Amino acid sequence: MFAIVHTRASIGVSAPEVTVEVHLSGGLPALSIVGLPETGVRESKERVRSALINVGFEFPARRITINLAPADLPKEGGRFDLPIALGILAASGQIPADRLADCEVLGELSLDGRLRPLKGVIPAVLAAREAGRRLLIPSANAEEAALASEGDVLAATTLLQTCEYFCERGALDVVTAGDETDVVAEGPDLVDVRGQHVPRRALEVAAAGGHNLLMFGPPGTGKSMLASRLPGILPPLSTGAALEVASVHSVAGLLSGKQSWRRPPYRAPHHTASAVALVGGGSNPRPGEISLAHRGVLFMDELPEFDRKVLEVLREPMESGEVSISRAARQVTYPARFQVVGAMNPCPCGYSGHPSIDCQCSPQQVARYRSKISGPLLDRFDLHVEVPVQSGDVLLRTQPDGESSEGVRERVAKARQRQMARGQINALLAGNALRDATRLDSKGEQLLSSAMDRLGLSARALHRILRVARTLADLDGCEEVSQSHLVEALGYRKLDRKQSV
C-alpha cells in the first residue's frame, strides 16, 4: 500500500530530485498532496483522477496521501502528474512497484490520459544520468531531449503506454541523440554585406576576442545586418557550453531540436523590454534575455532608447557572467556570459554626419541623447565603430565585395586558440594577465602615451585598447603587440573623444 516514484523539480537550470511517496490507508476516500505543492501541483489531483478513470484503471476508494519530498523544495506545474498517477497505480497493485526504482518520470497529464510536454527537460536528462537512472518523458519533448540523450531517455505519448511498459507488456521509444546539423550552413552570412570594411573588421575583432562592440551610424546603414552575422563567425560551442545553453532555453520552453545547438545564441530584445524581460524574474524566476544569450550574442538595437534603469542592471552580469534573481523565499541563479553588440544612431533624428540629409538636432539634444549611455556602461564596450552611409554604387554591386563568414570564422577560431593557450579570452584579461599578455616595446609605449594625452583617454580606456590590440596581434598570429596593432585599436575608441562622431 506504499510506492515510491522518482522525478525532478525545475529550479533555475537545475533539476533537483523529488521523490513521490504514495500511501494508501483505510478511512474515508480522499486524496491529499503534501510537501510544498503550488497551485498547479494541487490541481494535479483532478487531472490524475480523471486520467486514471478515463484510461480504465481503478481509482482506489481509499485515503491517499502523497508526499513530495524533500518538503522544503518548492514544486510547480503539472510535471508531477505522471509520477503521482504511477505511484497510485503501484501502491494499489495495478502496476508492479519494483520496476519504477531505476527510472525517473516526468509528465503532465491531460484528462484523457495523454502526456503533455513540459519545460526544463534538458536539466532533468543530465541530472537523471548523473543519478544513474533512465528518464521517461512525454514524446512531445523527445526532439529537445535528443540534444542531451545518450540512449538513456524513454518517450511515451500516453499514461496507458507508460503502464504497459512498466507491466512489461510493451516497449517505449528510446530517444537517440540527434544528428548534428551543420553549424556552418545556418544563419545569415557576411557575404551579403556591401562595403562597410571597417565595421566588418571590428565585428571580426569582437568575435575573436569576445569584446563588446558598439556601432553607431544613421538608420539603414547595416548595423542590425552586421550584428546578426556575429554568431555565424563565432567558434561553434563546445559540448559543455552547448548543454549550458540548451538547459537555459529548455527551462524557458524555447528549445526545439531543429536548431543547430552548437551555434551561439543570438538575442535581440526590443528597447521597450522591461528589466524582468532582460535579466529574468517571475514567481518561479524565468531566465531573461541575458541568460538566453548565454555563450552567445545580445544585440541591443537603439541602445540609448532602453530604459536607463534597465541598462544599469546589465552592468553587473556583464562582469560576473551570471545573474541571481530573488523572489520571495527563493533565489535562482542563471548563467549570463554574453557578448553585447550595441547599436545607436549618432543623434535623436539619426542623421548627424549624414552626407546628404540634414540633421535636425540641437547640440543639447545630441548631448542628452548620448548621455543616456552612462560612462560605466560605455566603458564596458571595448570597440566603438562608426557604420557610415555607403554610396549607391557600393550597395548596388551584384558581386560580393567582402569575404563570406566561413573565412572569417577560420581566422577567429585560430585567434581564439592562441588566447586559450594563454588561459582566457582577451575580453576578460585584467591586471597582471593583461600586462603580461601585452608587453610593449618603447616605441609602442610612447605611441600609446602620446595618444592618451592627445585624445584625453582614461586609464580604463587604455586597458580596453590593450585588450583589443592583443586580439589584433592574435588575429595576425603575432606573439608581440606591435605599433600597428595599437594604432588600429586606438581607432576603435571613437566615442571616448570629446568631439566624438
Ligand SMILES: Nc1ncnc2c1ncn2[C@@H]1O[C@H](COP(=O)(O)OP(=O)(O)O)[C@@H](O)[C@H]1O
Ligand atoms: N552595407 C550593406 N550591404 C548590403 N545591404 C545593406 C547594407 N546596409 C544596409 N543594407 C540593407 O538595408 C537593410 C537595413 O539595414 P539595417 O541593418 O537594418 O540598418 P540599421 O540597423 O543600421 O538601421 C538591410 O536589411 C539590408 O538589406
Ligand SMILES: [Mg+2]
Ligand atoms: Mg537596425
